[in-house]
Amino acid sequence: MEWLSQQFGTRVIALMPVAIAVNIVLGYTVANVLKLPIYLDSIGTILVGVLAGPIAGALTGILSSLIWQVAIPGQSIGPFAPVAGVIGLLAGVWGYLGVYRRRPAEGGNLWLPVVIALGAIALLVLPIINNPAYNDPAFTVPWYSAAIIAVAVALGVGVVGMAYLRRDAAPAWVAVAGALTGVIAAICSAPIAAIVYGGVTGAGTDIIVAALRQGGADVFNAALGQGFFSDPIDKTITSFVVFIILAGMSRRLIARFPMGERAVGPEPA
Amino acid sequence: MSVEQALVLRGVRYRYAGADRFALDGVDLVVRPGEVVGVTGPSDAGKSTLCLVAAGLAPGTIAGVLEGSVTVDGIETRDQRPHEHAQQAGVLFQNPATQLSGTSRYVWEEVAFGPRNLGLPLGDVVARVEAALAALHIGHFGERDPARLSGGQGQLVALASVLAVGPRYLVLDEPTSQLDPQGTRLVGDALAGIADTGQTGIVLVEHKTDLLAALCSRVLVLGGGRGVREGPAAEVLADAGLHDLGVEPPSAVRLRARLAAAGVSVPEQAFAEAAA
Amino acid sequence: MIRGWTGPVSVFGAVLLTVVITGVGRRLVSFVVASLPLVISILLINTFIYPDATDALATVGPFTVTGTGLTVALQAALRVIAFALAIGVFVATTDLDDLLSDLERRGLGRRAEFVIGSAIRMVPRMVERAGEIVEAQRARGLDTEGRPWRRARGLVPLAGPMIGGALNDVEERTMALEARAFSAPARRTPIRRFPDSAAQRAARWGLGLLIVALTVATVGGWLNVP
Incomplete structure (x- = not known):
């Protein structure tokens, strides 16, 4: 209690x-x-x-x-x-x-977690990208595959760059947590979009829904596929924003919140 | 044994959680009802920390280590819960916008926020709100929208909402630092009015020494977490060493020094009157 | 699978009836207009591309209009407009401050009341401020119509000060709340009382029971909504 x-x-x-x-x-x-x-x-x-x-x-x-x-x-x-x-x-x-804790590291201690994290994200993302509907020749949004690859590369560069600049392995775990949150969010929102709105949301992402349906996906799977595209990207970016906010906040202020100390780790000696 | 009716800090040291040095390092202060005590000093001297400790927010709400004793009418603040202490010593901060609850449509409701939190009977809530508004001469604000007040007016409403909780002591942390000259005068006059009733003891933390000269009977100058000067306001504020302590002397004192340097001597009496 | 028309039509009808009775129709135009992109998207996508629908009505280029798709599209559009109207009627007829005060009198905790009440007041002020920041950015050459990555550059000067400023205030807000006895254990004193006739009470209970009854009946299979 x-x-x-x-x-x-x-x-x-x-x-x-x-x-x-x-x-x-x-x-x-x-x-x-x-x-x-x-x-x-x-x-x-x-x-x-x-x-x-x-x-x-x-x-x-x-x-x-x-x-x-x-x-x-x-x-x-x-x-x-x-x-x-x-x-x-x-x-x-x-x-x-403790995903948001700073993890200062150098050399192998820094790069091993980064590589593991990128691998984990790839495992998470590959089956999504390999959705056969994306490659249906009848209705392919031309920029689509290029966009996915560009975003994936940008996120990867972001993780590696941040890890390198800060000499800190934390961005790797932040990215994994963000991507995983996105996948789970997509799974939760697809049924709602399908049942309440017939699978479309009125946003620009509806073009993805149309493409997936043309490629043979049913209402639910088209909504899911759209979520799998938008949510992991969005949540990964959001997680980074939160990580940067936490890094910019004074540790003293953070520690006054109930989970603050646990979230960012104890004061460095 | 009769208990002293006063807000008393004795040998107070305070270290914030996660900090390695004491922000307050041995401060003594006594404020009795009806008295206005000014506190000044350079930035980082511990002025804001003094406010938090005197208002009972540290170490309760702001984690840290408190040594020495802080008592209000004989009761140790560390034995009290925040809402109990709020009824003994109220605190006013710099920014009117963040202090207003932001949940009220009318000033009247905003001032009632505190008394309602205490769960007082409706009649008592009404009486306290009316009294607080009247004490600051802002009864006519009652039906205005708190979000559409000027800085000075907002600060008066924030002060009224603190008064309505019923404290015998007020701790004011640079209450005019975000106000224009007009707002500063508004708040200064209101504080003078409260002090004149003789019911409330006020700790006024300010770097504007003109305001201190106008309102305070005594002044404490802080430096590095300790009291470095204390005494009657006129004496401390006229101290030639004030500038070296990182405090800008009141304009009257500066004017007199300039005049003296130019070879003009003005009787002390004239300044005492100007300050009062 | 196509669901019947009874559901969407009766919900839409009920909401429309409420709109007419309350006479707030004019104030709802913005709610309906704002939901148009969603409605258009729903109509277009479902009508032309509905998975596994074979009952073709017409063919336009590579797309086929199907009966199933058209039905689903119209039903979903009805639901969405009914939803938008319902929210609109709620906003147009209910003063949120009054609602919160009344809920508090009925036992809503002071913490919940504070969070909701203060957030509702903060949003319009911050939307206004965000608009000003974007305008200022635009005046200095930010392109809000150009390519996505150009627009994305507008985010940093927007999000930074907004989040930073808001978080800085939290500390002072916390202390100001404590100074106003926010954590006192007593129940807050209610200061408003709203007229509540027997008819209103009966209507509230009746509608609540109706929802439960309809849900139980349809889920349990006793009532078959065509």
């Missing part, structure tokens, strides 16, 4: 509205003003999950979706509230496992 109640101390209560507002405002601006093909609507959720714990993270996600639905007309986000909850829950788990 104490484990639960300390996730809702006054400091966490002060953080949650801010996190919810950041989710909604950034998500709205990214999708509607900058019109980017990612969501970036779970930075606040993941931050709360990491600093305060899985239940607080899940609630932040769920409330963000519901308040977003009411605050801004015409968004199709409310029914996806359970997915946002799962993302917050997972963030709490990653924080507990």
Whole structure:
């Protein structure tokens, strides 16, 4: 019980509205003003999950979706509230496992985890890319395969570059956690998209749904395939943003949150 | 044994969790009801830490190690929970926007936030809100939107919401640092009004020594976490060594020094009146 | 699999009836307009590309309009518009502050009330501020219509100050809440009471029971909705 109640101390209560507002405002601006093909609507959720714990993270996600639905007309986000909850829950788990801790390392100690992490991401992503529907000649979005490869390469370069510049193996684990969160989020949101919206969401990513269906996927699998494309990318980027935010926050402030010390590790001696 | 009615810090040292040096390193301070004590010093002297400790937020809310004793009317703050302490010593910070709860449509409701948290009967809530608004002469703000107030007005509403919780002591952490001159005057006048009732003891932490000269009876100058000067306001603020301690003397004192350097002597009495 | 028309049509009808009764129709235009991209997407994709549908009605270039697809498209569109209208009616008829106060009087905790109430007020202010930042960026040459990676560069100056500023405030907000006795154990004093007639209470309970009954009946197989 104490484990639960300390996730809702006054400091966490002060953080949650801010996190919810950041989710909604950034998500709205990214999708509607900058019109980017990612969501970036779970930075606040993941931050709360990491600093305060899985239940607080899940609630932040769920409330963000519901308040977003009411605050801004015409968004199709409310029914996806359970997915946002799962993302917050997972963030709490990653924080507990110490994914966001800095791991200073050199040479083999640095590169071995990075290689293992990239391998893990490849294992995760390859079957998704190999979806036969993508390669159907009847309806191929020409930029599609190129886009997937470009993004995968960019993320890989990002992980390696960050690890090299910071002499820190943490970005590798942050990337794995982000990609895994994305895959799970995609699995959770596909049935909702399929049942509530007939598999489309009104965003630019609907072209992927169309392509997958033309390639022979059914309603559910087309929605799933679209999620498998968008979510791991989005959640990996979001995880990096959270990692950078945590690195920029004072350790003293972080330690005042219930899971803060556990999430970023003890003060370096 | 009769208990001293005062906010008392004795030999207070405070180290933030995760820090290796003491932000406060042996500070003594006594504030009685009706008294305004000014605290000043260069940045990093421990002014804000002093506020947190005196207001009972450290080490309860802000983790750290507290040595020495902090008592309010004889009760140790470390034995109290935050809401109990809030009813004895209230604290006001710099930024009006972050202090308002942001959940109220009207100023009246905003001021009622604290008393309602205490679960007081509705009649008591109303009485406290009206009293707090009246004490600051902002009864006419009641139906305004807290988000649409000027900085000075917002700070007055924040002060009223702290007063409504019912503390006998107020700790003010640079309450005018984000305000324009007009807002500063507004808050300064309100504080003078509270002090005049003789019911409330005020600790005013400020780097604006003009405000200290206008309001305080005594002044404590901090440096490196310790008190380096303490005494009657007029005396401490006129101290020629103030500038070397990293504190800008009040404008009246600077003017007098300039005049003296130019060979003009002005009777001390004129400055005492100007300061008051 | 095609589901019947009863569901979408009756839901749409019920919502439409509410709109007419409450007389807030005009204020709902923005909600319907805002859901148009989604509706158009639903109509186009399902009508022209519906997996495994063979009942072709017409062929346009490489695409085939199928009866199944058209049915699914129209049903989903009805559901989405009904959903948008329902949210619109809720927003147009309900003052969220009043709703929260009333829920609090009925036992919603102060923490939940604070989080929801404060987030709802923070969002419009921050949307406004984000808009200003993007405008300022645009004035300095940010391209919000160009290629994705150009637009993505607008993110850093937007997200950085927004998140940084918001997090910096959390510490002071926490202390200000404690100074206002936020963690006191008592129940908060309610200050508003809303008229609640017997008819309203009966309607609320009745509708709630109706939802439960319909769900149980359809899931249990006693009621077959065509």
